[in-house]
Amino acid sequence: MNLVMFLLTALSGILEFWNDRLLGFFILVISLVFLFGCFEKQRERYRAHLFVGSVLVLFFAGFSLISYLVSFLMPLLGEEPKSLTLGDAVLVSSGFISILNVYRGRRK
Amino acid sequence: MRPVRHGLCQVADKKGSGEVRVALVGCPNVGKTSLFNALTGSKQYVANWPGVTVEKKEGVFLHKGFRISVIDLPGTYALDYNSLDEKITRDYILSGEPDLIVLVGDSVNPEQSLYLLLEIVEMEKKVILALTAYDEAKKMGIKIDKYELQKHLGVPVVLVSSITGEGLEELKDLIVDYSARKGVLHKVHLDYGEAMEKRIREVLNNLTDLPIGAPPRYFAMKYLSGDTQFYQEALKSGLPELSEEERIAFKISLSKKKRELIENVIKEAYQSSEEKVLSLSEAIDHVLTHKFLSFPLFFAFMYLVFKFTFETAQVFSDLLDLAFTNLGNLLVERLGENAISSFMADGLISGVGSVLTFVPNIFFLFLAMGFLEESGYLPRAAFVMDRIMEKFKLSGRSFMSLLLGFGCNVSSVMSTRVIDDPKERLVTILISPFMSCSARLPVYLLILRIFFPHASAALLFSLYTLSILITLLSSSFINWLFYRGRSSPLIIELPRYRFPTFRNLYLYTWNRGKHFLKKAGTIILLASIAIWFLTYFPGNGNVEESFSASIGKALTWIFKPFDYSWKITLSLFYGAVAKEVIVSSITMLYNFDEVELETARSVLGLEMDPVKAFTFLVFVMAYIPCIATVATIYSETNSLKWTLFSVLYSFGIAYSLSLLVYKIGGLVVRS
Ligand SMILES: Nc1nc2c(ncn2[C@@H]2O[C@H](COP(=O)(O)OP(=O)(O)OP(=O)(O)O)[C@@H](O)[C@H]2O)c(=O)[nH]1
Numbered sequence: 001m002n003l004v005m006f007l008l009t010a011l012s013g014i015l016e017f018w019n020d021r022l023l024g025f026f027i028l029v030i031s032l033v034f035l036f037g038c039f040e041k042q043r044e045r046y047r048a049h050l051f052v053g054s055v056l057v058l059f060f061a062g063f064s065l066i067s068y069l070v071s072f073l074m075p076l077l078g079e080e081p082k083s084l085t086l087g088d089a090v091l092v093s094s095g096f097i098s099i100l101n102v103y104r105g106r107r108k
Numbered sequence: 109m110r111p112v113r114h115g116l117c118q119v120a121d122k123k124g125s126g127e128v129r130v131a132l133v134g135c136p137n138v139g140k141t142s143l144f145n146a147l148t149g150s151k152q153y154v155a156n157w158p159g160v161t162v163e164k165k166e167g168v169f170l171h172k173g174f175r176i177s178v179i180d181l182p183g184t185y186a187l188d189y190n191s192l193d194e195k196i197t198r199d200y201i202l203s204g205e206p207d208l209i210v211l212v213g214d215s216v217n218p219e220q221s222l223y224l225l226l227e228i229v230e231m232e233k234k235v236i237l238a239l240t241a242y243d244e245a246k247k248m249g250i251k252i253d254k255y256e257l258q259k260h261l262g263v264p265v266v267l268v269s270s271i272t273g274e275g276l277e278e279l280k281d282l283i284v285d286y287s288a289r290k291g292v293l294h295k296v297h298l299d300y301g302e303a304m305e306k307r308i309r310e311v312l313n314n315l316t317d318l319p320i321g322a323p324p325r326y327f328a329m330k331y332l333s334g335d336t337q338f339y340q341e342a343l344k345s346g347l348p349e350l351s352e353e354e355r356i357a358f359k360i361s362l363s364k365k366k367r368e369l370i371e372n373v374i375k376e377a378y379q380s381s382e383e384k385v386l387s388l389s390e391a392i393d394h395v396l397t398h399k400f401l402s403f404p405l406f407f408a409f410m411y412l413v414f415k416f417t418f419e420t421a422q423v424f425s426d427l428l429d430l431a432f433t434n435l436g437n438l439l440v441e442r443l444g445e446n447a448i449s450s451f452m453a454d455g456l457i458s459g460v461g462s463v464l465t466f467v468p469n470i471f472f473l474f475l476a477m478g479f480l481e482e483s484g485y486l487p488r489a490a491f492v493m494d495r496i497m498e499k500f501k502l503s504g505r506s507f508m509s510l511l512l513g514f515g516c517n518v519s520s521v522m523s524t525r526v527i528d529d530p531k532e533r534l535v536t537i538l539i540s541p542f543m544s545c546s547a548r549l550p551v552y553l554l555i556l557r558i559f560f561p562h563a564s565a566a567l568l569f570s571l572y573t574l575s576i577l578i579t580l581l582s583s584s585f586i587n588w589l590f591y592r593g594r595s596s597p598l599i600i601e602l603p604r605y606r607f608p609t610f611r612n613l614y615l616y617t618w619n620r621g622k623h624f625l626k627k628a629g630t631i632i633l634l635a636s637i638a639i640w641f642l643t644y645f646p647g648n649g650n651v652e653e654s655f656s657a658s659i660g661k662a663l664t665w666i667f668k669p670f671d672y673s674w675k676i677t678l679s680l681f682y683g684a685v686a687k688e689v690i691v692s693s694i695t696m697l698y699n700f701d702e703v704e705l706e707t708a709r710s711v712l713g714l715e716m717d718p719v720k721a722f723t724f725l726v727f728v729m730a731y732i733p734c735i736a737t738v739a740t741i742y743s744e745t746n747s748l749k750w751t752l753f754s755v756l757y758s759f760g761i762a763y764s765l766s767l768l769v770y771k772i773g774g775l776v777v778r779s
């Protein structure tokens with residue numbers, strides 16, 4: 001699972017990188033949490049990486065979702081609302097998987 | 109009627125009225141303040157790291173006709189006489205002022221709390237044990253038998269949760285009942301074994317007079333274990349000196365016996381479902397304090413906070429701005445151009461409104477900080493940064509205080525009280541005003557949006573980075589200047605991670621944000637009115653002939669090298685009251701509405717180029733702390749010398765730094 005999450009977040013990190021360097025960079029940092037998780041032998045630790053990484057993905061995905069929603073207010077100021085990029089989409093979808101991970105992680 | 113639950117107190121339902129004073133005592137971060145808030149309905153500062161409460165706070169609630177005042181004390185791990193907190197708490201307990209003590213303990217990890225309880229029991233005070241965060245214990249599958257606890261400890265026990273409200277009524281009943289009783293419930297007598305008991309008896313036989321408040325047995329034990337306060341008292345009253353080995357040995361045996369007892373009690377009263385290899389908090393810590401990941405993750409958090417505060421909140425700020433501008437225009441339209449409409453539109457709306465515009469940014473910032481503080485990440489960040497801080501002669505503990513400075517410098521100065529090493533504490537106090545507080549944010553945003561509409565995020569980031577750099581370098585410098593010492597190692601208890609409840613976050617954000625709103629309604633309002641008067645008269649609206657102009661022009665020599673106009677100089681001068689006032693004065697002196705960036709740019713652009721504008725921001729970032737911070741520095745250091753030093757030093761740094769930026773910027777732009 002760590003591997004899947006790593007691939008997903010790394011992908012969205014790279015995609016975000018085109019629009020927003022820093023955002024992309026920090027999503028890549030998050031993907032490292034999963035990457036390191038892949039090499040953990042102990043089961044608990046393996047899960048720990050998955051859990052924490054997923055929470056972090058949720059933060060980032062939540063953030064991009066919120067800023068997308070908030071941008072609907074922009075027309076009031078006479079500006080265009082943001083459009084959802086491909087990177088955002090991947091990020092948000094890995095956010096959904098994260099919800100599952102977090103839910104399972106909490107119960108254990 | 110509720111059934112009698114504990115059978116220990118039977119004076120219930122004694123109708124009457126009276127005053128009861130209850131002190132909340134307990135280890136740091138167990139949830140004393142949360143309990144205090146839940147009991148009294150107050151909204152004191154709660155956060156998930158040890159050392160939040162630094163001052164005694166009092167609140168009141170009514171129950172069964174009694175008026176119960178509750179005193180929330182700073183947390184202490186022990187009641188020796190070694191640190192300031194310990195002294196304050198112990199003196200307060202022994203003073204006999206509180207009628208009753210509620211020892212607040214942690215349900216999940218009760219060891220240290222029970223240790224503290226035994227100390228108080230030996231002081232022969234009325235004490236109730238309230239094990240809080242019971243909701244968390246239940247969630248973790250921990251079963252607590254409170255009757256077993258009562259049996260062994262001889263004090264009434266309640267299991268409470270400040271979050272769900274469970275057990276609160278029971279605690280209130282217990283407080284009323286117990287306080288109405290004469291004397292202590294049981295005189296619990298911990299038996300320390302024949303040898304030690306003999307020593308205690310010997311001392312008791314020789315004891316003639318007693319320092320007020322301390323029961324004889326307690327006094328004897330403190331004397332034998334060489335307590336800083338009571339040992340001296342004992343010598344004065346004629347008891348013989350003891351060798352140091354003897355004192356230490358006695359002290360160790362005392363605490364060993366207590367620990368044994370506690371271990372037993374817990375074994376009897378606690379039942380937890382099967383042991384986990386790694387608890388949730390440990391699991392999270394494994395990643396967040398990971399060798400390679402901890403550092404980048406810290407920055408990822410900071411980045412998210414930053415993004416959230418500036419980007420997401422910005423839309424709301426812009427909307428507010430639009431509203432205020434329209435309001436001002438409407439007023440002028442209705443009332444015509446005269447002194448009154450100018451007072452309303454230029455004085456009140458553009459003075460206070462220009463600052464209020466930034467309310468969303470500031471609330472979002474506090475929301476994010478609330479998350480950091482409530483989740484329990486803050487002390488971890490201190491841990492992660494400790495190694496770096498060491499290079500600057502600080503510890504991670506100072507880093508925690510400094511980080512709070514992003515919200516408000518006053519709170520970071522206050523929070524240094526828990527830093528044990530006095531030198532490190534002083535240095536932290538002196539450098540903390542350099543952390544860029546939320547009041548400076550409006551100034552940055554205003555100027556950056558006018559002069560650097562496309563690079564404002566990057567420049568804002570650089571201002572914050574600069575502020576951290578100056579803070580750290582100042583620490584090295586001040587240390588080099590006065591101490592040439594070393595930093596103390598970081599010892600800090602890592603709290604459990606908690607997912608912040610909505611209510612807690614709301615309370616935190618609202619409390620902090622309210623402070624900002626209050627400031628807008630008082631200091632900034634008054635300053636705006638004053639500035640409006642000074643700017644409107646005697647020229648009747650002609651700024652160039654106003655009092656402000658005279659003051660400003662008299663001050664321009666200070667900024668000769670920067671070539672600042674008198675208006676800019678004056679805004680810095682007024683801004684010494686509170687940094688937000690800079691925004692009010694600029695909008696008033698130049699008479700523009702923020703929303704019309706084009707006009708603002710053309711007006712300000714006559715006197716400032718981008719380099720000057722950025723220099724100005726660097727100056728604003730570092731120059732003298734606001735009045736509230738200066739007052740706090742004075743009250744915390746108790747020294748005029750250091751307060752003055754702080755003001756002059758920061759002014760000096762701001763001046764030289766911005767001059768440097770000005771010269772370099774000039775070179776870059778011209779070439
Ligand atoms: N779940 C849960 N959390 C609690 C409860 N009581 C307190 N907390 C949390 O525990 C943390 C510490 O609470 P405080 O009330 O600030 O603790 P304190 O004892 O006043 O701490 P200091 O002032 O630092 O000594 C906060 O994160 C609270 O939200 C409780 O009953 N249940």
Ligand SMILES: [Mg+2]
Nearest residue numbers: 140141160161
């Ligand atoms: Mg507290």
